[in-house]
Amino acid sequence: MxxxxxxxxxxxxxxxxxxxxxxxxxxxxxxxxxxxxxxxxxxxxxxxxxxxxxxxxxxxxxxxxxxxxxxxxxxxxxxxxxxLARGFSAVTVEADGIVCGAAALDATVAEHAAAAGLAGLEFLSGIPGSIGGAVAMNAGAYGSDIKACLDWVEIVTRQGEELRLSAEDLHLSYRHSQLPPGGVVTRARLRAMPGDQTLIAARMAEIRDSRTKTQPVRARTGGSTFANPPGQKAWELIDAAGCRGLVRGGAQVSELHCNFLLNTGGATAADLEGLGEEVRRRVMEATGVSLAWEIKRIGQNLPRVAVVA
Structure with missing residues (x-):
């Protein structure tokens, strides 16, 4: 070492x-x-x-x-x-909850809970991603979110200190948590309650069926692009602005669910981000609403190459 x-x-x-x-x-x-x-x-x-x-x-x-x-x-x-990878993916079932590593997939945690007859975590089966990211952004769907079930979270700070924080410490709000700057989520405990396994399985099947019918789950996509403004739905605003199916380079607004961007095969990150910004511009122009990105965009753009005629 x-x-x-x-x-x-x-x-x-x-x-x-x-x-x-x-x-x-x-x-x-x-x-x-x-x-x-x-x-x-x-x-x-x-x-x-x-x-x-x-x-x-x-x-x-x-x-x-x-x-x-x-x-x-x-x-x-x-x-x-x-x-975080293999060393952070353990899932432990308890009588009234699940303790899971940050790298455990949301759907995997939902499946462990269902197998143990624990209700309240079915919504995770419809969220792509891992528990660490779900905590960091207070992920939610299908009527619930992390705030509704989180007991505690363990993090490592940028200075290397290992801490356990309560859900209250994170001040969870819509698609947001107040993790310490640079803090890395390593483990979390999610509350659940004993339930009927048949009903739990039926709810998860309903969520999977809904996703398949309404979202481009088999495409190269990144989940919901923009957060829903208060009292409104992002996809309805995007549709009203005429952006369904809009294309930029190899990127496209999904025809099936227009709050999803697609890589149709040859997109660059610049294509996807540029298309998202064009959607934001058109929605603002058509409706007066400023959409906030839910997808995170990180890193550096490639330098533009000047073309000399």
Whole structure:
């Protein structure tokens, strides 16, 4: 477990894995984006804490989860990108809840709860992504959200301190949580209650069927693009502005659900983000409503190349 020398700085020792110039686009659901200068996969929470405690403060740090609701720009990400993997995916069933690692997929946690006859977490079966990301953005769908079921969350701070915070400490609101700056979610406990397994299974089947019929689940997409404005639905505003099916390069607004952007095969991150901004512009012009991005966009754009006639 030796320190790793790089061109600009020295990475602290790590039991996990480090990859230089790692292809991040392959990790995202959109399948676009540039490389990470260094992609770091810690072995466990202690490994992560020791690494962050020794990482120089001036080294840029970015955390990515399942990358289901994320656009990584074409120029990639400088510094260190943290991605939690196998050592953070454990799921433990308790009498009245689930304790799960941040890398556990939302749907996997819902399935464990259903198998144990625990109700209240069925909504997770309809959310693409992992528990860490779900906590960080207070993910929600199908009538519930993380705020409704979170007991506590364990994090590692940017300074390498391991903390357990209550749900109240996060001040959860619509698609937002107040995690400490640079904090990395490592584990969480979600409340549940004993329920009828048949009813739980039926609800999850209903959610899966609804997603299949109303969302482009088999496409290269990233989940809901824009948050719903208070009292309104983003997709209705987008549709009213005439953006259903709108195309930019290899990116398209879904015909099935127009709050989803698609990579139709050859899109760049710039195509997707540019299309989203065009949708925002048209919705503002048509309705006076400013849509807020729900998909996160991170990293650097590629420099524009001047064309000389």
């Amino acid at each position: 030796n320190a790793i020398a790089t061109g600009a700085f020295v990475l602290p020792p790590l039991k996990g894995r480090v990859e230089a110039q790692a292809d991040l686009g392959a990790l995202t659901w959109f399948r676009v984006g540039g490389p990470a200068e260094y992609l770091v996969k810690p072995a466990d929470a202690r490994d992560l804490a020791q690494f962050l405690a020794a990482l120089p403060e001036d080294v840029a740090l970015t955390v990515v989860g399942a990358a289901s609701n994320l656009i990584i720009r074409d120029g990639g990400i400088a510094g260190v990108v943290i991605r």
